[in-house]
Amino acid sequence: MLRPLPLLTALVLVGPVLAGLLGTLLPAFGIGPLRDGFSLDPFREAFSWPGLARAATVSLLSGMISTLGALAIVALVLAAWHGTRAFAWLERLLSPLLAVPHAATALGLAFVIAPSGWIARLPAQALGWDRPPDLLILQDPLGLSLALGLIAKEVPFLLLMALAALPQLSAKPRLAVARSLGRGRVVGWLLAVFPDLYSRIRLPVMVVLVYGMTNVDMAAILGPSTPPTLSVQIARWMMDPDLALRATAAAAAVIQLALVLFALAVWLAFERLTSLLGKRMVWSAARLPERSLRVAGLALGAASAVAVFSSIAALAIWSVAARWSFPDLAPEAVTLRSWMRFGPAMADTALTTAFIALSATFISLIFTIGCLEAEHRHGITASSRALWLLYLPLIVPQIAFLPGLQILPLWLGGDPGLALVIAAHVVFVLPYVFLSLSGPFRAWDPRYARVAAGLGAGAERTLWRLRLPMLLAPVLTACAVGFAVSVGQYLPTLLLGGGRVPTLATEAVALASGGDRRAIGVWGLGQTAAALLPFALALAIPAILFRNRLGMRRE
């Protein structure tokens, strides 16, 4: 019964991506119900959009800068501090930030870095300014504030990916050998450990690059507005009541995809170059300024944690702020008025969000456990190519294939709505649930299964009575990851819900342009809480259930 599941899972991951790409490609050339037939008009329209050149530049810049920045910070932090107490402290600080949704981070960060934000209020206090400086910090035309927000959000992601890969590398003895050969800690780590580590986190790095170039939620909040980034503009065309504009959107999505492929090619060239430089450094016995690099590593790592934490804090304070004028660092009084005003509507939306997230997570969990159990029972092992399948929906930009998925049902006479949103969420939740659960599931000692078989227990009983209960903590963690991913999904919800399925993500992003800071505070904090709460449960439930079982404690 389990045998077909791995294939089915591959179809769930690949099918929508391919169908979506096709559904984008055809209308881009005028084929389909939107236009009259093959023509290059959609492309002509997209190219005649005056913002295109600028939007393309911003896409490349924000993607490259954010990926380089986040990767450099992670490499520096690991090189300088991995295995120390300061690192353990930083890790504890950064891990929960992984779950904070991109949109909420962007909304909060806007409160912090805007000319009227917290940072500007410090010199304002000292120098006695009574109004915000006239600077275009937020939504700057080059997308630098967008890149900054992306870095802060991707550092925890890449760091946790690296930490998951490091145990297989015997990093500690390698570093010890490098140091005993007279190399410094930082340079020793970069030369002896990083190349291997990088080859293992290469796919997540590409996910970061593609997301940085093509995301809509963070770009709509922190990115430039006239013109917006290309992806934001595509989303606008897609949501326009004029259906013909969707063909323009499809053509623009093809252009965006070409940009991404170009950026990936540049990145690959950059990889080559770095590896050459690294080899040179091995031969040249070059030294690095160890001490300043260590300080920089810690400072940058801490700064990215502080950026996200202060964003959440800013959301929280605005949500309860009474009067709060420039340049005061805190509001004059605290009130629950905003919560009473926006709370009830948010609770409704939170229910929809939770329903979608629970459904998508549950479906993903079934696929994941089915695949892993099929692997265990029938030895259907995943090759490294299967890992690519898992990453496919994360690496192909959402903006390139989701428009196609929205146009396809239109073509087939279907309607966007809740079911389609859930199905789309599964495509993005499943990879993360799988990545999260596969490690612990495969690490489960197979001798338990043999002992159980010797006691007369079949495969089903072993799965339900031994394996899953013993893996309860990682299963719940995987669910929390899936839930958080679903809560964070903006574009699939917007496009496949046809704008009629409101979730915390779509509402929070929609509020950003309105500028009601208290509403943003309430909704942004609500989205953050929705993503974090399941993690708290995933920690608490096994701890309570197995409070009398020492052998079930987390290591």
Added chain:
Amino acid sequence: MNSGLTLEDLTVSHDGRVVAQVSASVAPGEVLTLMGPSGSGKSTILSAVMGDLAPGFSQTGRVLLAGRELDGFPPEARHIGILYQDPLLFPHLNVASNLAFGLPRGGSRAERRAMVDAALSDIGLEGYGSRDPATLSGGQAARVALMRTLLSRPSALLLDEPFSKLDTELRARIRSLVLDRARQAGIPTILVTHDAEDAAAAGGRIVQLRSMI
């Protein structure tokens, strides 16, 4: 034939290469010792007997238990208990539930509970039923693991270096307990070990495996 365990020209291959080969027969109550260097396929033979060879391995020859050919039966239908060097008590269940896990079908709830209680006092662990297995000492856990296997009424017993992690004093005690119980129960037993003392204590025939690498 007989009611023991017979390995008849049992040969396991991987990619067309023979990785383990043995012919042996173990009478009820006898303990046969398999010795050999690493790479001689000791654990592969145990897997073949249990019926859970990893995919990619193929097996020729026969495994007979009480005259019945085991080929084609899934592991859980073979009634072959196994003990490893770790007790592998299920960490999420208490001691009594661990013991009850393999009880054959039949009997009322009260009868089954009584069997578990009797088993506990049999190994000197009266009143330990509600304990967390992680709080047991090494010797206690080893005894529970043995009793868990015996309660499932196995038709054969495999011992995969089960004493190698115990310290010297405990090792002798647990070894004689396990071997005595296996003999008493009249179960054909195969012991895999590196240790000559283990082999001597087993007192049965010793089969030396050749390295296949």
